[in-house]
Amino acid sequence: MILTEDYLQDLLDKTLPQVRTGDWAVVLEGSIAEGFGNPGSDIDFLLIGRTKDDLPTMPSLFFVDGRRVEIRTRSVHQLAEQFAALKTGAKRVGRIPEDLLNRCQRLLHSYPLRGHALVEEAKGMLPVERFRDIAAAWWAHCARQSLRHALAMQCLGESEEAVDWARSGLVQVVKSWAAGQGETYLEPKWLSMQLDRADRPDISDRYWQLESAAAEVAADDYLAACLAFAADLGVTGVRRTPERLTVERQPGVTTWQAAERVHVIRGRRDVFALGERAGRVWRSLVLGSPLPQVLANARATGTREAGSLLAEFLRLGLVRLAWKGGGTVTPALPLASPPGPITPPPSTAQPLLSLRGAAVTAPDAVDLIPLPAERFGAATLELAFSNMVVENAREDLAGALQRGQWKVAEVAARRAVHSALRGLFCAYGVSPLPSDSDLVRRLSLLPEDTRPIRALADGLTRLTIDSAERAEAVLCELEDFVGVVRQAAGADAFPSSFDSADTWRATLELGYDWVRVAAHFDSQLPLQEIRDLVATSGAQPHQAR
């Protein structure tokens, strides 16, 4: 140990008065107690009490004699629970939280300073040999996950990532082996000293050679060498058989297509819009299939980047990888960043939405839409609804003008303007919408280039019609207005639905597609009402054919 007991007792004497009183047994735990450490290392004291109350988990930090001293407290009861949880968890080591393993390890390998009998009692709750086995199995599990993931990445042609995960797996393999030798300290920081103490130069040398060879050897060879090393050190279940890897369903992930656009919704919250090629690869994905088969299917779509896209789907957590007979592959770096899916920055494409789906930035893009799924569903349905109402209102207006019903025509014109504006807001992802009376003012929420629309809308919502001439003029103004809105929102947001029965039917079908998404999310909009309206609007063109 790099510090003497006298020094530690002195430090403890100076620290304890700052801690709540109690009859404590005290141990030094962590790197210094392990025999590692350096002058910069923290001093970690664990105080053990017989109190019936649970003691706080949060550590306290002190600076004593220029050193950072960390104090933790645990009751005997809490320690017993801790060891019991570890023993239970040992049945499925992959589920043991690293913090639990770390806490148990630190106590078992601690250096007693006060209350030796109580310390012995606490340590006696789990034989150190049993702990070695658990720690070795835990690291082997981690290694298996990393190496399987590396195998998957290599299969998908993501060599750099494969090498990095193989390297992580390599550390975990040797940590598993070292744990079996009694070197159970969790943090890999002191691995070199652990291997020195294990005193097996053959293993140590081979490890360091492999560790440093990552940049020099071809990815395929490197992965093979790491897998061979793992097998030699007793880590099973990582043979070089990528066909054992299968692509499986990720709970909460659903696919919704409108026209050609594929949208994938993650966890009922995040919406990803897939570019054309990304969409094709996604659609080729047959759940439960072996990874090489999935890749072959993806390549058969004619997409060169198929492997990269599949890897991206895995990173985003849109599908999961499983190992036949070994469950989900969950690569993780213990004591580092938490495992799990990543989330990219949201897309900046504008306008965001059209009847044919969300905008994408590139054919290979997997763009995160900057709207939560529920609002995405509501906005797209409202956009479809707006389209229908605009057309309906224009028809009403024309009918009213024919019969000289000027006041009826004014209302119809206002309705057409409001609906077009509602659609425009939706195209920019605004949901819920402002009230109709506030729509024109709230155009300020939209980008600068939509400003001219405001002046036109302002005029049209205040119009009066009192003659046939004025009526003709209003019709022209309204056509111009819809044209400008269509330009701002994009033709796909406002297709010319009434140009033919076919275009109208296509608009209706897209409307039903969005009803389907909205139904999935129980969107805020009055679904039944909209479905009824869509149904009513649909009757005429169907009959016309």
Place this chain on the structure above:
Amino acid sequence: MTEAMTVLITGASGFLGAEVTARLTAAGHSVLALLHSNGGIVRNNGRPLKPKPGTLTPLTGDVTRPGLGLDAERLRMVAGADRIVHCAGITDFGRPEQVYQDVNVTGTENVVALARAHGTPLVHVSTAYVCGERDGAAREGELDVGQRFGNAYEQSKLYAETLVHKAAADGLPVTVVRPSIIAGDRRTGQVRDFKTLYPVVRLITKGRARTIPGNYDALLDLVPVDYVADLIAEAATRFEDARGLTLHAVAGRAVTLRDFSDVLAEYPSFQVARWIPPAVFSAQALPDGERLCHERVISLYASYMRRRIHFDNTNTVAFSRHPVPAGGRPYLRKLLDHSLKVGYLGASTPRGGAAAPAVTPPERSPQP
């Protein structure tokens, strides 16, 4: 265990009949298996049935003929049966009405005549869809309430069940089991025959049927074949408790079309159909390929996409010791997973590729 019996099973090689036969022979009963052809009995897991020695006697026959087409010697064997389980029937949709009349109605008439002749207790396999086209709760005690029918199959099953009830009124001991839509195994989703709704699911997931008339809240009651077979075997072996009862063999939870849509969306390779209110749907508005597909397959099942029917199973719950299968979305996933695993379902057809639907002509099937 109940005392060993001799049971005549009609349609014993059918999807359901094979599983009932397997259960009764496994329990040590002697089964006289009426088969329409000379083929063997294949279980739902695809393996040939291997009954205990001496428990299975295959009889080639035809329910559409008097005496089930059996010769005198075989008729004597059948006369000694302790039970008759009538599983034979045509379940495919879209067949000529006469076929349903011959197999489902006349077939039942012939089976009932045989049962009457010897006073043999009869377990008759009907369908929950004798309820016809209506919404709300369908009760086990209801039969002819003036309902309209979704297709000729349902109507034939009502006529058949009416014959059975008439015989019961005349003193014949009977039990009626009414399964809903029979699908794969409750634990594995495995299914021997991809029939009934399976072809519909295939056309939808492949994107060949994109626009379908239906209500989001329509209910599809999918029931596992193993549960239905358990219940029928139980009715045969505990007949004294089951006598006079009509038992709905249904799932604990039906799936709505919305469930159906949401679960299909969980599979990247599946297309999800858009449901259009039946009132405004027009097959004429569909593209040519899809219209053909609609006319040949989807339209046969259209009625099931509309009905909001719930099957009350009070009698079954009170009678049976078998737990009612949970059904719902988890069961639907199992069915889809299995169909994917064996390649029945797979990748969808890219949009724009309007391939003609591959519709297999309906086959005669000896199941309810």
